[in-house]
Amino acid sequence: MQRLAQLAQQPSRRIIGLMSGTSLDGLDVALCHLHGHGLATRLELEHFATVPYDEETRRRIRQVFAREQVSLEYLTLLHAWLGRFHAELVLGCLREWQVAPAEVDLLASHGQTVYHAPAHQHQHPDFPGLNATLQLGDADHMAVGTGIITLSDFRQKHIAAGGEGAPLAAYGDYLLLGSSTEERLLLNLGGIANFTYLPRTGPDATAAFSTDTGPGNTLLDAVVRQHFFHLAYDEDGLLAAAGAVHAGLLAELLAHPFFGAPLPRTTGPELFGTVYLQAAQAHTGTTQLSVEDLLATLVELSAAGVAQAARQALGEQPALAVYLSGGGAHNPALRAALQRHLPACCFATTADLGVLPDAKEAILFALLANEAVAGQPISIGTGRQCVPAVRMGKISLPD
Template sequence: MHRLAQLAQQPSRRIIGLMSGTSLDGLDVALCRLHGHGTATRLELEHFATVPYEEEFRRRVRQVFAREQVSLEYLTLLNPWIGQQHARMVLGCLYEWQVAPAEVDLLASHGQTVYHAPAHQHQHPEFPGLNATLQLGDADHLAVGTGIITVGDFRQKHIAAGGEGAPLATYGDFLLLSSPTEERLLLNLGGIANFTYLPPTNSENTQTASAAFSTDTGPGNTLLDAVVRAHFPQLSFDEDGRLAAASTAHPNLLAELLNHPFFAAALPKTTGPELFGLAYLHAAQARTGTQALPVEGLLATLVELSATGVARAVQLALGEQPALAVYASGGGAHNPVLLAALQRHLPACNFASTAALGVPPDAKEAILFALLANEAVAGRPFSIGAGRQRVPAIRMGKISLPD
């Protein structure tokens, strides 16, 4: 407790942010120096790496990932095992960067999401209206394994305060990437696509100034990657969208995929691979008689699905012809075919990478969790937005001590 009090009083803190997404490609590790807190926060990214997951790691997580029924024993064992593996990866990065664990103040761990269950999605009769989510990778094992105070399990406080546990990017995006004059959309094209809308902070219109919020929009890369793995086991994704670029979207299949009520639901909303998995795709193919569609046509259709989902959510929030600066991050930011589809759907928007704002697109989510840990230890709760889109004033994360 004394050490935590000291950290809160320091002018800056050295924090490692960790992120492991639904794509299961690896652990993002961002070593950051954070000065101050709240709207006075300044961040320097000292080092960043993505530690690729071995196939055995992916295989074990997929045993429980987005599945309604799993072995409770296996799930219980996987929780500490992931924590131990992440601790080993963190120590490996620190060794490579020639940074001693004692020189790091905090470790911020998102954990590995294995199931996301917002109330609108599960509709379980015994738990009406209850939002839930589960991330594995026990923070105590990370703290003991690295010797670094660890802040983890961020999403539960958001749910306890009335949210859905996702997306959490609003807090970090608001603190780090707001502009006094530019209207911005921070678009994360991960397994599930989501965005944070940031109005200019110096807006004289208080209604506009309080309108910052985040929402999921639907599939990002999750279905694209799943189809590639199913047809080409040696590949993890469609590099540069080359396969999708070789064909065009199938209109009937696309219309059936977009017929899901999620796309018409009010904002903000969250979802996951539990909904947008291969079962969803195969059911739509069966209804449209497109089971024999070549893989290139299937991928082209899924690119259009992801782009349309983003565009519909943006238009629902900001009008039919939104004109603002869009900064992309996540794996999909490297897919020129997906980016071209987005530009076609949102022609008045100017697209760029978050690198233009000084934030490497692959590091952005890990950086945001470092920001959340900084606020948990040194900040004060603050609210963002208004009405249904209001982000609650909370400190997120549970603190695990190394001894």
């Protein structure tokens, strides 16, 4: 505890942020040097790596990923195993970077989301109105394994304070990427797409908010894996670019109530998984659609979901700067579809703001840990769109 008090008083802290998303491609590891806190935060990314998961690791996670019923024994064992596994990956990165664990102040672990259950999505009769989410990778195992004080389970406090546990990007986006001269949309194209809207308001956070918009890469990757066993995703969007959008299937996919729900809204692969896609194909008689046409339609779905949420929040013709991050930022077919749907917007990546797009989410959790230890809770947004003023993250000590 004395060490935590000391860290809170330091002018800067070295924090490793960890992120493993719903795409299950690997663990993002970002070693950050953070100076100050709150709106005075300055962040330097010292090192970054994505350590890819091998097929066995992905197989283990998929045993419980987005499934309503799983083996409780397997879930329990996986929680401990992932904590140890992530600790090993962190130590491997530190060795490669020639940084001793003792030189790192904090480890900020998002964990591996295996089930996200906002109330609007599960509607379980035993738990009406209850938001819940579950991330695996026990932080005590990580703290002991690395010798570094570990903060984890960030989403639970957000839920306890009245949120849905996602998206959390508003905190980091507001503190690091806001502008007094430019209206911005920070669009993360992960397995699920989400954006943070940042108006030109300087220190005024009342209009900023984050929301999920629907599937990003999750369905695209699932279709590729189903049809091409040697591929994990559609590299450079080449398969999708070779196909044609099926208007009937797209309309059926967009008819889901999620796309008309009030903002902000959250979701996950529990909703936008293969069952959702197969039902839409069966209803529209498109089960024999070519892989290329199916991927082209799913790219259009991802872009249409983003555009619909943007118009819902900002009017019919939103015109602002959009900065991309996440795996979808590397997909030219998806970027082209976004430009068609939001023609008045200017598109770039967060690299233009000094933040490596692939590292952005891992950086976010390093920042949340910094705020938990040294900052003060701030509220972002108002009304339904308010992000509650809470410190997020449970603390696990290494001894």
